[in-house]
Amino acid sequence: LDGEVRGYLPADTEMRGNLMDANVEEDSLVDLSQRKQELLYELQSYESNMRVVSKKAEAEDTSSTVIPATTRVTSMLEMNPMKQCCELVLSTNNETVIKGVIIFAEQLFENESLFAFQRNPAATVRVQLSPRKDVTADMLIKVMVGTRTSPIYHVFEVDYRLPKFSMYVPIRRDEAPEPVSSVTFHITERVSRVNSWLETSFSLPVKSDGDTLDVTFVSLRDGKPMSLLMNQENGGTVIIKTDDMDVAGEVIQDLCGFLGVTELESIAEFPYEMETFRNVLLKVDEYNAVRLKLTAEMADSSNLVKTLVIKAEDARILNNMALMKRMYLSLYDVNRELIMEHTKRSTNHAELLAALKEVNQMIQKAARLRVGSAKTRVVAACRNAIKSNNIHSLFKIMKMGDTA
Helix, strand or coil, X not given: CCCCCCCCCXXXXXXXXXXXXXXXXXXXXXXXXXXXXXXXXXXXHHHHHHHHHHHHHCCCCHHHCCCCCCCCEEEEEEEECCCCEEEEEEEECCCCEEEEEEEECCCCCCCCEEEECCCCCECEEEEEECCCCCCCEEEEEEEEEECCCCCCCEEEXXXXXXXXXXXXXXXXXXXXXXXXXEEEEECCCCHHHHHHHHHHHCCCCCCCECCEEEXXXXXXXXXXXXXXXXXXXXXXXXXXXXXXXXXXXXXXHHHHHHHCCCCECEEEECHHHHHHHHHHHHHXXXXXXXXXXXXXXXXXXXHHHHHHHHHXXXXXXXXXXXXXXXHHXXXXXXXXXXXXXXXXXXXXXXXXXXXXHHHHHHHHHHHCCCECXXXXXXXXXXXXXXXCCCHHHHHHHHHHCCCC
């Protein structure tokens, strides 16, 4: 064998620092090299486009292919009650046209992106938006702008935040029936602050009369009305009228988040929701009773199976084939009944789980009408009331927030 042996001493503290700096510098060089390649590719793309423009300019005026340097793209949101959606309106400030729009947004589109275009490009494009839930969406919009005869286009990037309650359009109070349900709470805030929240979350200018606020909206999804009233009684009383407890909870949570409210009690009046909830609780009781009955019947059948198996084996040992045959036929019938009972029990169990899920969702709806410790207290009190089967107390907790 012919080789070389080398020995290395551990590096001192100063040397270690130099080695770390070398690694950092190497990573920086890799990043810069990658960035250089990206810029070179982008430059080649620009040069290719300019060659196309220069060739076309030999036959016609260059101004017909290059957009003006002052070109800008504006964005705004408009409501379209006829199509039950809101529309994002994108426009240019000159004779250029929009050839296509790409929108990237989470929780807004199925694949988190949307491409829209017009067969006949124009200076204004309307993109229909129909959020399935009330969510705030930050949209990254890429607008492809060019002249009508140009084979190339310029991409403008526009950022737009879709308001959480963009699917609600303001109406006059007499244009829709007044909701029966409502939630009332007190906040020590000025009307102007609540007005600012309305302009931010609904993206609509709202006029208030001094120390009072009275606005009514209608949902573009289902046409249900919602009104919000505020006066300066007890430092600031707010009443939200809507028959949808989910919507009321979303409004309260968003309003408290905007105003920085950390503790909030409320009084909820939702007769339709409570009646539906009462029916769900009755179903839970029925499913529980059926479950207990089926369990008892299956226990009896299981004992009968044991008895029949023992009798059949005894008959076999005694060489009594006729008795053994009768025992096994009876065992076959009992087994078939057990299978049918199991199917019934499985179906009943699935329906019970679905009903219990609705009960839990209702508790969460009631909790979202409060903020802070009151929210936690409602959840705990409701579950204790259900465990003790105190329905009257449960309804009182959901309405008042406690049993006091």
